[in-house]
């Protein structure tokens with residue numbers, strides 16, 4: 001069954017035709033290895049460096065601060081493991097939060113096995129990190145702070161400006177997983193105190209399997225993949241030219257449409273929330289009411305079970321998620337829903353709807369209709385909704 005109404009943009013997005021058109025020549029025809037000396041190779045090299053400059057332009061970085069990777073997970077792994085490794089003589093304490101993406105959490109857990117100490121900060125009921133809480137946990141041996149720019153499940157946008165300022169004042173490296181923010185919300189690394197930042201193309205209508213890591217020019221990040229001299233010797237391997245070109249095109253398109261698209265999505269999101277809160281009883285909105293990603297809605301619905309609800313929604317053509325896409329199949333509660341202390345009778349019915357550029361008001365209306373019907377069916381009884 002395919003998704004008539006796609007409400008899962010936080011999991012991935014569809015590639016745009018313009019992106020595919022830009023990639024096409026580099027899949028066949030312009031196939032040369034960018035490290036070769038002949039003209040065709042030089043054209044591949046040029047395409048990569050143009051993409052790097054374009055991406056840098058969108059986030060206000062320098063081209064040499066952009067490193068291409070295979071996506072958000074790789075960028076997170078690289079930043080966390082290799083900054084921790086580079087700084088281990090200065091200290092082995094890392095601060096993160098309880099609601100990070102698993103690419104961050106599991107990298108931190110891995111470092112714990114190697115003898116590092118990790119503090120997992122609590123969040124408030126909206127999923128916000130309190131900067132004063134961060135300050136309290138900083139120690140002499142803290143070398144890295146990694147806090148996401150926005151949460152992929154509940155949409156809460158973290159105060160990374162304040163967090164980064166605290167880190168900078170203390171001389172601690174600050175990494176942010178901005179996979180949900182890049183291409184959605186304006187972001188300038190020249191105005192934000194961040195040292196490293198992760199992004200992924202498939203979250204902004206680019207191809208899957210490609211992303212980037214921004215590394216501020218004064219940071220000395222060790223190599224992640226050893227081998228050839230690609231990515232200035234830090235990430236060896238023949239470049240994914242088509243993917244890189246596609247990512248740059250997708251990000252340029254996202255940036256060009258960001259202002260209007262964002263306003264439209266915020267309106268749609270607020271409409272969605274208001275109607276659901278009005279028309280279905282026993283619903284909680286998870287995450288912050290307005291400090292949240294434009295297209296994100298996350299509800300906990302009393303008396304229903306998320307996996308059953310998702311099946312009924314899909315029967316009506318609506319594709320949504322419980323928690324994050326990466327955890328489907330697991331029956332335990334999402335670590336994010338647990339961290340924001342959703343009351344037990346609501347928690348099992350937590351579902352995420354994430355809208356994007358092609359989502360219309362009709363899609364939202366149809367989703368609400370499907371949600372009402374599904375909840376009624378699952379609750380049974382005489383006054384189910």
Ligand SMILES: *Cc1c(COP(=O)(O)O)cnc(C)c1O
Pocket residue numbers: 010011070071072073074101103148150151152177178179180200201202203209210211
């Ligand atoms: C999707 C996502 C990732 C992983 O990105 P991939 O490119 O799929 O590896 C990491 N962090 C966040 C917040 C995400 O939403």
